Amino acid sequence: MNIALIGYGKMGHEIEKIALDRGHKIVAIIDVNNVADFDSPAFKSADVAIEFSTPDSAINNYRKCFEANVPVVAGTTGWLEHMDEVKKACAKQGKTFFYASNYSLGVNIFFTMNKYLAKIMNNYSDYDVKMEEIHHIHKLDAPSGTAITLAEDLIKEVDRKERWNLEVEEKKTDVAIHCIREGEVPGIHEVIYESEVDVISIKHESKNRKGLALGAVIAAEFTNGKKGFLGMNDMLNF
Ligand SMILES: NC(=O)c1ccc[n+]([C@@H]2O[C@H](COP(=O)([O-])OP(=O)(O)OC[C@H]3O[C@@H](n4cnc5c(N)ncnc54)[C@H](O)[C@@H]3O)[C@@H](O)[C@H]2O)c1
Structure with missing residues (x-):
């Protein structure tokens, strides 16, 4: 898949390694200093964006993904007061959004x-x-x-x-x-x-961040071809 990374900190770096190992391509990396790249053809070519940024920036990043029609795998925590807006975008505008408070x-x-x-x-x-x-x-x-x-x-x-x-x-x-x-x-x-x-x-x-990053990449693979609001219960069979 073509994956965009939003937030290139501890999790962004770990996710990049695992995504490449699993044969995916990283087509865009957006962090605080290049948010204008949401409008780039490279970002718009992503099959999915994996977002691990900061509580304050997350909701704006999700809006940008929705505008570009790029499905989102959201890992950032601390933004849940905006959950209704995200769920409405999924239900009424057919957007794809996967959220887990923990991907491991x-x-x-x-x-x-x-x-x-x-x-x-x-x-x-x-x-x-x-x-x-x-x-x-x-x-x-x-x-x-x-x-x-x-x-x-x-x-x-x-x-x-x-x-x-x-x-x-x-x-x-x-x-x-x-x-x-x-x-x-x-x-x-x-x-x-x-x-x-x-x-x-x-x-x-948790002994390290590998399990979290792997779970986020598997969730990104899971979003392929799906619409709506998704979570770990949809993906795991227990
Ligand atoms: N759901 C999970 O499984 C899970 C696991 C680990 C971390 N988290 C959460 O993910 C988030 C990121 O964690 P981390 O450890 O990678 O943090 P981090 O501080 O290492 O990285 C955050 C990155 O986001 C960047 N950023 C800041 N503003 C931005 C913006 N407007 N647009 C794009 N990027 C921006 C920062 O520059 C930084 O590079 C935190 O909220 C953390 O609690 C969730």
């Missing part, structure tokens, strides 16, 4: 484990639940998009929890998410249930 296969297995455990724990009110996520110091948003997905999935299953909250459990119905930023940690997420007698926790730790 391992994390998506972990998402499934989280939902299953939450279903069980719904019946055991002696346990309170909290979450912790650790990322590198350059990360701009908190909690991470992955932590928000985990919290929202959990809240759907555990009736005694109503919302997530950054750092503190103001009410018993809150799930507190403790966010730590240290060193170059690629990403650690833990969901912790605790009663007076024991602790049950599930944890995922």
Whole structure:
């Protein structure tokens, strides 16, 4: 496929390597200093754009892709207040948009484990639940998009929890998410249930960014010939 990269930082570089390894061609690379290239023939020749930029720039980049009729695989987190606009563009204008808060296969297995455990724990009110996520110091948003997905999935299953909250459990119905930023940690997420007698926790730790980048390239391949709003549930069979 002809792939355009939007955002050429840590993820953009990792995705480039994997896309080339899988036989794709990188036809355009857009970063903060050459956004005018959205209007270039090279960008318009892309079969798909893979976007990993910044929370503030993501929605404008998606609008540019829609204008150029280039399908998007979106990895940036921290822009979800614009989700309705994106979903409308897919439903009403036939655009293609794939979003995952986390593209790694391992994390998506972990998402499934989280939902299953939450279903069980719904019946055991002696346990309170909290979450912790650790990322590198350059990360701009908190909690991470992955932590928000985990919290929202959990809240759907555990009736005694109503919302997530950054750092503190103001009410018993809150799930507190403790966010730590240290060193170059690629990403650690833990969901912790605790009663007076024991602790049950599930944890995922990324060792590097390869799994994330591979998942994004596979998602780009998956968009080929498809329309509408897509996600990991459409792509994975579990
Ligand atoms: N969904 C996932 O699986 C996943 C995985 C890792 C990272 N992320 C998210 O992806 C985003 C990027 O992560 P990263 O680690 O590559 O960050 P990074 O800081 O290394 O790279 C971001 C790049 O975007 C560029 N940029 C800034 N403004 C831009 C603009 N207007 N247009 C195009 N590019 C612009 C920056 O110059 C930089 O090169 C973050 O939001 C991060 O949280 C998501």
